[in-house]
Amino acid sequence: MHRLFAAAAFAAGVGAAGAEQPRDFETAFSTAAQQEEPGFQGFDAGRGREFFNTTHGGDWSCSSCHTDNPAAAGKHAVTGKTIQPMAPAANAERFTKAAKVEKWFTRNCRDVVKRVCTAREKGDVIAYLLSVKP
Ligand code: HEC
Numbered sequence: 042m043h044r045l046f047a048a049a050a051f052a053a054g055v056g057a058a059g060a061e062q063p064r065d066f067e068t069a070f071s072t073a074a075q076q077e078e079p080g081f082q083g084f085d086a087g088r089g090r091e092f093f094n095t096t097h098g099g100d101w102s103c104s105s106c107h108t109d110n111p112a113a114a115g116k117h118a119v120t121g122k123t124i125q126p127m128a129p130a131a132n133a134e135r136f137t138k139a140a141k142v143e144k145w146f147t148r149n150c151r152d153v154v155k156r157v158c159t160a161r162e163k164g165d166v167i168a169y170l171l172s173v174k175p
Contacts, residue, residue: 060137060138061136061137061138061139061142062136062137063129063135063136063137063167063170063171064171066136066139066142066163066164066167067084067164067167067168067171070084070160070161070163070164070167071083071084071160071164073160074159074160074161074164076160077159077160077161078159078160078161081161084161084164084165084167084168085165085168086165086168086169086171086172087169088165088169089162089164089165089166089167089168089169089170090169092162092165092166092169093107093109093111093166093169094109096153097153097154097155098155099152099153099154099155101118101152101153102153103149103153103166105118105153106118106124106149107124107127110173111126111127111128111131111169111170111173112126112128112130112131112173112174112175113126113131114126115127126175127170128170128171128173128174128175129170129171130171130173130174130175131173131175135170136167136170146158146163150162
């Protein structure tokens with residue numbers, strides 16, 4: 042169900058004008074979070090930062106590959122490959138393609154949190170990444 046809400050939110054809020062912007066994802070996740078969570082109060086960059094830097098019962102956090110400085114390049118914990126910065130202020134390509142955002146949130150949340158992330162978790166992470174200046 043959650044995926045359906047997210048997909049509907051994307052269809053309604055993102056994409057009509059071509060390339061997406063990070064704020065479009067915040068808006069779409071906000072719509073989805075309101076459906077998922079009664080009493081949803083909006084996203085919180087501080088909560089997103091904590092989520093990003095915490096291991097959720099496993100070996101990895103998001104920062105294991107993306108580092109705890111989203112304005113800097115990261116390094117894949119397994120392959121050692123360089124990963125470009127996650128903060129849109131440091132990397133203009135971040136959060137500009139719905140298919141890419143969806144694919145990697147799904148894959149990385151499964152790896153780190155052992156489930157898909159909620160719309161609130163995804164929105165908190167984007168709010169955090171948008172708050173980071175190079
Ligand atoms: C095992 C390494 C690894 C971990 C851990 C990891 N990521 Fe990633 N992530 C990647 C790689 C590789 C890519 C794709 C390459 C790229 O976009 O530079 C990526 C891309 C992304 C993207 C795509 C953003 C865009 O629009 O370009 C998002 C969103 C993302 N990761 C979020 C997360 C979150 C949230 C977590 C923690 C729950 C996390 N990642 C943990 C390796 C990782």
